[in-house]
Amino acid sequence: MKSVEETRATEPFEFATASYLVLIGNQSATNLFELQQGIADCSDASIFYHTFQSLGRHHFLTEGFSNDFAQWVLGSCNRPALAERVASLDIRDYVSLTELRSDLRRVVAEYCQAHPDAASQSAFETFFFCETAEERVPLGRVAWTLEEFREGLRELPHAALQFHFITSRLRLHLRTNDFSHWLSANLGLEELARQLDQIDIYTTTLDGARDSIVRLVERELAP
Amino acid sequence: MTQAPAATRPAGLSDYVGVVGAGEIAELRALATRLRGRSVQMVNSTAVGGGVAEILTRMVPLLQELEIGVRWDVMTGGEDFFAITKAFHNALHGESFKLPGESFQTFLDYNAQNRARMKFDADFTMIHDPQPVALIEARSGREGHWFWRCHIDLSQPNRKVWDFLEPFVDRYDAAIFSSPSFARRLPIPQYLFYPSIDPLSDKNRELEPEFIAQTLRRFGIDSRRPIVTQVSRFDRLKDPAGVVRAYRIVRRYVDCQLVLAGGGASDDPEGGAVLAEVRTAAEKDPDIHILDLPPWSALEVNALQRASTVIVQKSLREGFGLTVTEALWKKKPVVAAAVGGIPSQVIHKHTGMLAHSVEGTAYQIRLLLGNPAIAQRLGEQGHEHVRENFLITSDIRRHLTLFLHFLRGNER
Numbered sequence: 001m002k003s004v005e006e007t008r009a010t011e012p013f014e015f016a017t018a019s020y021l022v023l024i025g026n027q028s029a030t031n032l033f034e035l036q037q038g039i040a041d042c043s044d045a046s047i048f049y050h051t052f053q054s055l056g057r058h059h060f061l062t063e064g065f066s067n068d069f070a071q072w073v074l075g076s077c078n079r080p081a082l083a084e085r086v087a088s089l090d091i092r093d094y095v096s097l098t099e100l101r102s103d104l105r106r107v108v109a110e111y112c113q114a115h116p117d118a119a120s121q122s123a124f125e126t127f128f129f130c131e132t133a134e135e136r137v138p139l140g141r142v143a144w145t146l147e148e149f150r151e152g153l154r155e156l157p158h159a160a161l162q163f164h165f166i167t168s169r170l171r172l173h174l175r176t177n178d179f180s181h182w183l184s185a186n187l188g189l190e191e192l193a194r195q196l197d198q199i200d201i202y203t204t205t206l207d208g209a210r211d212s213i214v215r216l217v218e219r220e221l222a223p
Numbered sequence: 224m225t226q227a228p229a230a231t232r233p234a235g236l237s238d239y240v241g242v243v244g245a246g247e248i249a250e251l252r253a254l255a256t257r258l259r260g261r262s263v264q265m266v267n268s269t270a271v272g273g274g275v276a277e278i279l280t281r282m283v284p285l286l287q288e289l290e291i292g293v294r295w296d297v298m299t300g301g302e303d304f305f306a307i308t309k310a311f312h313n314a315l316h317g318e319s320f321k322l323p324g325e326s327f328q329t330f331l332d333y334n335a336q337n338r339a340r341m342k343f344d345a346d347f348t349m350i351h352d353p354q355p356v357a358l359i360e361a362r363s364g365r366e367g368h369w370f371w372r373c374h375i376d377l378s379q380p381n382r383k384v385w386d387f388l389e390p391f392v393d394r395y396d397a398a399i400f401s402s403p404s405f406a407r408r409l410p411i412p413q414y415l416f417y418p419s420i421d422p423l424s425d426k427n428r429e430l431e432p433e434f435i436a437q438t439l440r441r442f443g444i445d446s447r448r449p450i451v452t453q454v455s456r457f458d459r460l461k462d463p464a465g466v467v468r469a470y471r472i473v474r475r476y477v478d479c480q481l482v483l484a485g486g487g488a489s490d491d492p493e494g495g496a497v498l499a500e501v502r503t504a505a506e507k508d509p510d511i512h513i514l515d516l517p518p519w520s521a522l523e524v525n526a527l528q529r530a531s532t533v534i535v536q537k538s539l540r541e542g543f544g545l546t547v548t549e550a551l552w553k554k555k556p557v558v559a560a561a562v563g564g565i566p567s568q569v570i571h572k573h574t575g576m577l578a579h580s581v582e583g584t585a586y587q588i589r590l591l592l593g594n595p596a597i598a599q600r601l602g603e604q605g606h607e608h609v610r611e612n613f614l615i616t617s618d619i620r621r622h623l624t625l626f627l628h629f630l631r632g633n634e635r
Contacts, residue, residue, distance in 0.1 A: 017250050019624040022415040024406045060607035061573050075571045124579070125566055128403030130415060135627045139253050157246035158611065205607075 004146055004220055009186035012142040013179075015152050017160035018167070020053060020132040027129040032077060032119035035069065036108045038129050044097040045131035051100060052091055052170070053132055056162035059206040066202060067091075068127075069104060076123040082111045090202070091166070095173045136163075146187060149179075150217045158206045165209060166201060179213065192220050234281075234423040236288050242422045243616050251616065254623040255289035261626065262292040264345035268308065268354035270297045272518065274418060274545060275351050275374055281421045281615055286622070296341050298355045304333040308354045311388075314381035315353065316540065327387055331357055343367075347626050356391045368629045371395040374418065376405045376542055376563055396629065401543045402564040414625065417567065418543045419618035420552060420609070425521035427552055430529060438526035442482075444512055449479035449532040449592050454524055454546045456485045457497040457515070462537045462560075465581050467504045467511065469537065472585035474510075477592045484514040484527050528553050533591050533598070537584050538562055548613045551575065551605030556598035558587040568613065574605040 027042055029035040039047070050068035058065050065071060066087035074083035085107045094100040112119035139160060143149035156164075164178040172181060180193035199212050240248050263286065267275045279295055286293045300308075307326045314320040334357035343361045348369045350358055362369055371392055377385070377400070389407075392398055397412045406413045420427055439446045451470060455461035463483050470481040483501060486494075498515060505511040516523060528534060534550035534557050541563030548568060550557050557575035559565045569575035576587035591598040611617070 017253065019250075019254055019620055019627075021621070021624050021628050024400065024403045024413040024415050026408060028403075057612060058570070058573075058608075060604060060611065061570070065570070065573060071570065075577075125561060126404065128406075130403055133628055135254075135624050135631070137253050137257070137627075139250065155244075155246045155249065157244065157250040159250065160246070 003223075004187075004189075007146070007187055008144050009182070011182075011186050012144045013149055013152070013182045013186070015139040015141045015143070015156060015160060016136055016163065017139055017157060018134050018136050018163040019159060020049075020134055022049065023131050023133060025129040025131055029072075029127040029129075030122055032073070032079070032082070032108060032112050032121075035072070035127060036105065036112050036119075038127070039069070039101060039105045039108060042129045043131050044101070045133070046129050047097045047101045047104070048167075048170070049130050049132045051089075051104075052167050055091065055201065056158070056166060056206070059158065059162070059201075062203050062205060062208075069108075072123070072125075072127045076125045076127070077118075077121070078124075079111070079118060082108070085111070092169065092175065092201070095169050095175060097170065146183075146189075146217060146221055149183075150214055150221070153210060153214055153217070156210065161206050161210055165206075165213075189220065192216060233284060234421070236285055238423060239616055243610060243614065247616060251289065251619055251623065254620065254627065255291060257630065258623060258626050259290045260292070261347070261630070262294070262345040263622075263626070264343065264348045265293065265295045265351065266298065266341070266348070266355045266358060267295075267351035268298040268300075268305075277421075277424075278419060278615070278618065279351075281424070282619060282622070285615070285619055289619075289623075291626075292345075294345065298333075298337050299340070300333040300337075300354075303329055304354075311353050311384050312375065314384040315375055315377055315388075317379040317381065320381050320384050334358055334360070347629070349622075350395070353388055356388055359391050359394045362394070368626075369395045370397050370399055370625070372399045372416070373405070374401060374542065376402070376540070377407050378404050380407075397625075399625075402567060404563070416618070416621050416625075417564070417613050418545055418548075419613055419615045420545060420548050421615045422552060426525050427549055428525070430522070430526055434522070435526045435530050438523055439530055442512055442514055442527075444480060444482060444530070446530065449477060450482055450530055451479055451533045451535060451588055451592075452482040452484065452527055452531040453535045453537065454484045454528060454549075455536070455538070457483075457494045457501065459493075459497055460538060460540045461485075462539050463497065463501045464504045465539075465584070466535055466537050467501065468581045469535070469584040469588065470511070472582065473588045473592070476589055479532070479592060480510040480512065482512045482514065482527060482531070484512075484516055484524060486516050486518055486520070524549075525553075528555060531555055533558060533588050535584065535588065536560065536565065537578070537581075538565070541565055544568065547575075548609055551602075552609045552613075554599075554602035554606045556591045556601045557605060558584055558591065560584075568608065569605075570608070573601070574608045575601055 027038050029038045054068045070083045070087035073079050089103055141152050143152050168178040176197055180196045183189040184193035195216050199209050236248055269276050283293045283295050307330050310322050338361045349372055351372045393410055399414045399416045400406045401418055453466045534555045536547050536559040538560050543564035559569045561577040571577040578584040578587050
């Protein structure tokens with residue numbers, strides 16, 4: 001029987017990166033009612049930018065930052081209770097932006113309905129809806145074995161890590177990430193895949209997540 | 224006599240590995256692969272001085288190192304042209320426009336002269352700011368891609384000037400702004416590009432502690448007591464008098480010093496007046512250090528920022544506020560006004576503190592002076608925010624992505 005380090009995958013893992021252009025939209029919100037409407041009307045790419053992409057842009061904040069909507073509700077509208085609820089929507093629970101939009105809209109709408117006076121108060125700063133256009137580029141590196149995978153991970157830039165580990169859910173339409181998907185489907189390492197999926201991207205930085213993944217892979221490779 | 228650190232050679236891409244990591248630089252090379260051999264033309268109105276020239280000076284050689292052919296052309300014009308464009312600049316920031324009607328024709332004449340002088344055959348042409356905006360007339364058919372990069376705040380422009388400029392802007396493929404709040408409703412896509420700082424420039428590179436200490440001695444600043452600093456030209460929109468008022472409140476609680484370091488007083492009549500006002504407001508307080516620095520003071524500014532305990536940017540209006548970016552990069556806790564592009568950088572209670580008044584500014588300064596652990600956490604998170612979003616390497620990535628996006632648009 002082959003050892004883990006000798007096992008060759010049926011398909012290689014192809015490291016890639018995604019770079020994003022941020023498009024400034026024509027929508028904005030100056031109070032919570034307008035935020036509710038904006039969330040309903042904006043594009044999927046806008047929901048993506050203010051949630052999935054926001055987490056990547058602010059990955060170094062490991063306390064109290066979840067997405068742009070929650071940050072604005074707290075910082076500009078001073079509504080901590082609503083901010084907590086919006087922040088608690090975990091992007092790992094979503095495989096489609098339609099579902100995420102629906103929950104965001106529901107949470108904000110419930111608050112607006114219960115607190116109409118607060119919801120119509122002007123915010124300190126305007127919220128501008130933006131969206132992203134993605135350009136994917138292969139990094140020219142592939143992994144056929146777990147060792148090659150570990151080496152690739154070590155030099156992976158943040159954007160690529162975010163692409164494979166965070167935004168992949170939307171691409172795969174699965175509640176997992178590219179790494180776990182490959183480890184499970186190509187190397188049969190279901191337990192390692194599960195452990196990777198448990199890494200909390202809200203309470204660790206991208207570098208911290210990478211260190212955890214490398215540590216778990218090394219444990220798997222250890223004799 | 225202060226001994227300045229030795230000048231450094233221009234940085235190449237590999238020099239940034241130590242700042243952002245090998246993976247990020249490899250990623251830039253991967254993004255550039257599809258663009259190899261393509262040509263880019265940058266056009267602005269000055270080769271030296273000003274933020275745009277500073278960015279282009281660094282960006283052009285780095286793009287060339289990525290095997291993209293970049294040409295940088297500088298607009299020429301007489302004093303009358305630059306007087307008009309200065310008036311345009313102020314009007315686009317919301318001030319009234321008082322020049323005679325023929326100014327518009329003079330502006331167009333200079334653009335036509337430059338159009339005749341320059342060659343426009345690049346795959347991607349990036350026109351910076353309003354001065355060369357009418358060069359779009361040189362575009363023949365739909366050849367190449369033209370972008371208008373606007374570095375100023377257009378949120379409340381003077382109607383007359385904007386109505387004149389907008390038809391030119393509308394003919395570009397896209398407009399690029401430094402903050403969503405600066406954008407206009409336009410019939411073309413508008414992209415968000417943050418400006419950037421170069422971590423290896425004299426303004427931002429690491430300095431020897433001895434040089435920092437020498438700089439403080441030279442300006443008579445006490446290194447043993449807390450230093451609160453605002454670096455900005457002497458301009459009412461930077462509210463230096465407001466900073467003095469905030470400092471006076473802080474002084475009731477903390478024995479600290481205030482440094483107001485900037486320039487602009489010698490070549491700008493209004494700057495001289497503002498400097499005089501600030502000196503009056505300071506009332507010969509020996510702990511208020513008002514430093515009118517010449518434009519070649521990058522190392523001194525760097526040293527003053529690094530020596531500071533808290534950095535303030537109490538602007539009433541602001542473009543992006545690169546002095547904030549510089550402070551965050553140096554891991555300094557920042558108290559800043561929530562105006563212009565500052566909230567993109569200072570995420571309240573995460574990467575700094577936002578304030579909306581003199582009293583609020585004073586409170587946040589006191590909080591940070593009294594809580595070094597909070598100050599340190601904000602400084603470190605601010606540094607990471609800059610590393611992730613506001614360094615020249617991120618700016619290059621945004622440019623590559625834009626070019627790639629439009630190139631692929633052609634192929635789709």
